[in-house]
Amino acid sequence: MTQETIPADPPPPGSARDRLLDAAEALIYAGGIHATGVDAIVRESGTARKSFYTHFESKDALVAAALERRDERWMNWFIAGTERRGKSARKRLLGMFDVLREWFASADFHGCAFLNAAGEIASADDPIRVVARKHKSRLLEFVRAQCDALAAEAALDARRAAPLARQWLVLLDGAIAVALVSGEADAARDAQAVAKSLLDTEASLATQAAITAVAKSLRKSAAKSVAKSARKSTAKATKPQATRRPPSRRASTD
Structure with missing residues (x-):
């Protein structure tokens, strides 16, 4: 056997x-x-x-390599999820928080791996911190592209795209941190509500700027018109009048 x-x-x-x-x-x-x-x-x-x-060569090298790979996968997931939220830049920007909420509600959500890692590493030059910084730069770059698109679509001041993108990143990371600590997926909706107010404020500022520009243009046009009329009146007043010749004596005695 x-x-x-x-x-x-x-x-x-x-x-x-x-x-x-x-x-x-x-x-x-x-x-x-x-x-x-x-x-x-x-x-x-x-x-x-x-x-x-x-x-x-070390555990830190392994961790840095693992985070680099996660960065690529996470960004692909986040970008794809955002782009599915709508065709307009406003819908995509606000849709980012819906994408985050789905992540917050998952069983394996433990916050942002890059913020978590950066919090454990003291040196800013450590390869792990460098990878974390690179991830946030890539995320900011994607958000900035959406803010640029929003500025073009909604006739916003293009100079506002950069600060708006930085503020947006704070809202995204803030939502992640609150969701991690509180365990509440609706932290994403709270951040989204703030984001909507931010966009409405930007739209209001753009409207006020447009009204101010139109009013300024009208005032400038009116001033030019008044000045032109004044020049015409002055020229007419100073123009020498043609003198009439008196009738000849022969004509008057005939």
């Missing part, structure tokens, strides 16, 4: 490097950088510890 051999569990799909990145991202996002050791990452990935040192 031969002894049956129990087959071993098949290795997880993907390369050892990909599995290490997957494990690092999942564990660090859920528990933090300092609370997650290399052994836990190796164990979760189903790889050998030797594989870790083959692909990464």
Whole structure:
């Protein structure tokens, strides 16, 4: 009677490097950088510890690489979700908060991985902080593109696009932070309400600026008209009058 051999569990799909990145991202996002050791990452990935040192020089290098990959995936997800919210820039900007709310309501939401990571790393020059900063720059760039489109669509002052984009990023990150701490997905709707007021204010400022510009143009046109009339009157008043020749004596005696 031969002894049956129990087959071993098949290795997880993907390369050892990909599995290490997957494990690092999942564990660090859920528990933090300092609370997650290399052994836990190796164990979760189903790889050998030797594989870790083959692909990464340190835990920080692994974390930075995992965050870079998350940045690409998160941005693709956020951009696609935003663009599905509407054809106008206003709808897309406000729709960003609806996209966030869906994320807040998911079971695996643990806040912004990049804000979380930056909060654990003291040095601004650390590769992990650099990746976090890059992510926020990419997000701001996307928001700025929508603000530029809004300025073109709604005839807003184009100079307002940059500050509006920065304010928008504060609302997005603020909603993420409140949702993480409170556990309330409706933090996105609260931020959206503030965002609507901000857009309405921008529209009101644009309307006032347009009215002021029209009034200024009318005043300038009226002033030109008055000045032109005054010049004509002055020219007429100073123009020498033609003198009539008196009748000749011969004509008067005939």
